Structures are given as structure tokens and as C-alpha cells.
Amino acid sequence: MPLLPLGAPGGAPAFFPAYRHLARPLLLLAALLLGGCFWLFDDSFGYRGPIIVTVETLDGKVPEHPFVIDVAYTEVGSHGLGGKRGYKHIKLAYAGRPVTFPRERLDLALPNDAANIGFLVFHPGYFYSYDRYGFPPNKADKPYRITIKMRPLEMVLGKVEKEADAAKAELATLQAGTEAYRKKEGEYQYLRYRLGDIVGVHNGQVKRRYLPHIPEALRQSVIDKYHPILEALYYSIPETDCGIMVSGCQEELKKKKGKREFKYNGI
Missing domain, CATH: 2.60.40 (Immunoglobulin-like)
Known part of the structure; x- marks a missing residue:
């Protein structure tokens, strides 16, 4: 038997004939409201x-x-x-x-x-x-x-050092004073500075972001192992003595003639 619309002869009675035209919008609104409340029953919500x-x-x-x-x-x-x-x-x-x-x-x-x-x-x-x-x-x-x-830290440093060596080798093939020479010189100086910066930042992270979260019983073991390794690494890279200078780093190192301004202060 076919379904009859609300209020049709033989169908369900229309209780509010005057508002019959609102039936469809009201049903749509009810569906939207119910759909928006499904989160109340969703245990993953938020x-x-x-x-x-x-x-x-x-x-x-x-x-x-x-x-x-x-x-x-x-x-x-x-x-x-x-x-x-x-x-x-x-x-x-x-x-x-x-x-x-x-x-x-x-x-x-x-x-x-x-x-x-x-x-x-x-x-x-x-x-x-x-x-x-x-x-x-x-x-x-x-x-x-x-x-x-x-x-590994050595892997990252090795990659940057290799790039710096390549830039230096290419620099030797360029004519001094040209735009190409200045660009390659800037690239070389940045890469060398980057080596020192990586080591300096790494040591600071170990001290401030790593060791404070290591249990006290294990902390000394970390220091005993990595203090000499990181100290040797620090002094093996001259650019750890550049501070915040980038473009002037190499020139400053020449002036210092091997003397250091900054010391390794441990982890």
C-alpha cells in the first residue's frame, strides 16, 4: 500500500493544517540539530x-x-x-x-x-x-x-664540513672581487660558522634540555661519557670561538692566531 502524505485523504491526520507548509523545514532543522549533537555520544570527541x-x-x-x-x-x-x-x-x-x-x-x-x-x-x-x-x-x-x-651528531657535522670544503675548493677557481667569488665566499664562511654553531647549540641543549630530565642515578654516567667527547669536539672546531659573528668569523680567527676567547664550560 503506498504511503500517503500527512493530511491527505486516508492518510495521517494533519493536526496543524495552518502550519503544514513548515513541516519539511522543521524536519530538516531537527536533523541538523541531532547531527550536531552526535559528539555527545562520540567518545573520541576532542x-x-x-x-x-x-x-x-x-x-x-x-x-x-x-x-x-x-x-x-x-x-x-x-x-x-x-x-x-x-x-x-x-x-x-x-x-x-x-x-x-x-x-x-x-x-x-x-x-x-x-x-x-x-x-x-x-x-x-x-x-x-x-x-x-x-x-x-x-x-x-x-x-x-x-x-x-x-x-648522529658526527654525521651532521661531517655533512656540513664536506659542503664547506667543496665551497672552499670552488672558491679557489673563481676570480677575487667578482660577484661569483663574493657569493661563494659568503657560502663558505656561513658553512664554517655553522659547524661551530651546531656544536655550541648542542652542548647547551644537553645541559638545559637533556640532563635535567635524566634520573640522578644515571646523570653522572652521561656526564662521564659525553663530557670528554663534547669537549674534544668543541676544541677541534675553531669556529666555536666565533660567538655570533658569521661573515667576520674567519677574519676574527686569523687575528686571534690560535688564541681562544671562549672556553668549553661543560655540560
């Missing part, structure tokens, strides 16, 4: 995590001391307005061993949008890593899984 993080090393080694993973919600713009937004955690992780960051509801302006969460990783033997991922809401039984790959 939540992120668990997040399972695994640290891997590009040299394949498993260092005896752990990595420090500093995780924070990093959204900027409309989501970041209004102050603190949450998800701030620090954990220790050994290479190849997953660690789990907790499930947490973020205080976002748009709770079901992807939330940018940043991962800073530190270790005395490895160049720091920063990665940022966009996480939409997820179910508690479906954790996110990410892998962070760490580059």
Missing part, C-alpha cells in the same frame, strides 16, 4: 592519544643512555588563541623501544580538527630532532604510532 613513539638511530646503534622526548601541542593561529591548550609531556625512551604518551582531551576552539603536536628529541650523541604531526581525534583502542629517526 581527544588525542594514546601516541606510541619509537626512536630509531640512522647509524643503527642503540646507545646505552636514553633519549629525552619533549611533546607539546603547538597549534598557532585560531586554535592557539586563548592561552594554554594542553598536552605537554616529557618521557625517556631507549632506541627501538616504544614509549606511550597518554590519551588526553585538548582544549581546542574546534575540538575535532587535526591538532598539531610537536616532538623534540634530545641525546648527547645525536643531533636534536623536531617533528610536528597533525592528529585528528581517535578512539582509545586505536593509538597513533610514529617513528622518529635520529642522526
Whole structure:
């Protein structure tokens, strides 16, 4: 039997004939309201995590001391307005061993949008890593899984030094005073300065961003191992004595004639 419209002969009675023309808009409005309230029954609404993080090393080694993973919600713009937004955690992780960051509801302006969460990783033997991922809401039984790959400090320094050597070699083929010479000279000076800057920043990160989170019972072991390594590295690169100078660094080093202004102050 075919369905009859409301108020039609033989069909369901029309209780409000005068408002019959509003039936369709009202039904549409009701559907929209109900759809907008589904989040009340969605246990993933606004939540992120668990997040399972695994640290891997590009040299394949498993260092005896752990990595420090500093995780924070990093959204900027409309989501970041209004102050603190949450998800701030620090954990220790050994290479190849997953660690789990907790499930947490973020205080976002748009709770079901992807939330940018940043991962800073530190270790005395490895160049720091920063990665940022966009996480939409997820179910508690479906954790996110990410892998962070760490580059050995020597690998990073070796790459920059190789680039500096190549720039210096090319500089010898160019005529002094030309535009090409000035550009290549600036590139060479920057790369050499970069070597010193990497070491200086790394030592500061170990002291301020790594060691304070290492258990006291393990901290001295880290210092005993890496203090002499980082000290030798510091003095092996003349540009660690350049301070904040970039373009004038090489000229300043010539004036110093091997004498140092800055000393290695440990980790």
C-alpha cells in the first residue's frame, strides 16, 4: 500500500493544517540539530592519544643512555588563541623501544580538527630532532604510532664540513672581487660558522634540555661519557670561538692566531 502524505485523504491526520507548509523545514532543522549533537555520544570527541613513539638511530646503534622526548601541542593561529591548550609531556625512551604518551582531551576552539603536536628529541650523541604531526581525534583502542629517526651528531657535522670544503675548493677557481667569488665566499664562511654553531647549540641543549630530565642515578654516567667527547669536539672546531659573528668569523680567527676567547664550560 503506498504511503500517503500527512493530511491527505486516508492518510495521517494533519493536526496543524495552518502550519503544514513548515513541516519539511522543521524536519530538516531537527536533523541538523541531532547531527550536531552526535559528539555527545562520540567518545573520541576532542581527544588525542594514546601516541606510541619509537626512536630509531640512522647509524643503527642503540646507545646505552636514553633519549629525552619533549611533546607539546603547538597549534598557532585560531586554535592557539586563548592561552594554554594542553598536552605537554616529557618521557625517556631507549632506541627501538616504544614509549606511550597518554590519551588526553585538548582544549581546542574546534575540538575535532587535526591538532598539531610537536616532538623534540634530545641525546648527547645525536643531533636534536623536531617533528610536528597533525592528529585528528581517535578512539582509545586505536593509538597513533610514529617513528622518529635520529642522526648522529658526527654525521651532521661531517655533512656540513664536506659542503664547506667543496665551497672552499670552488672558491679557489673563481676570480677575487667578482660577484661569483663574493657569493661563494659568503657560502663558505656561513658553512664554517655553522659547524661551530651546531656544536655550541648542542652542548647547551644537553645541559638545559637533556640532563635535567635524566634520573640522578644515571646523570653522572652521561656526564662521564659525553663530557670528554663534547669537549674534544668543541676544541677541534675553531669556529666555536666565533660567538655570533658569521661573515667576520674567519677574519676574527686569523687575528686571534690560535688564541681562544671562549672556553668549553661543560655540560
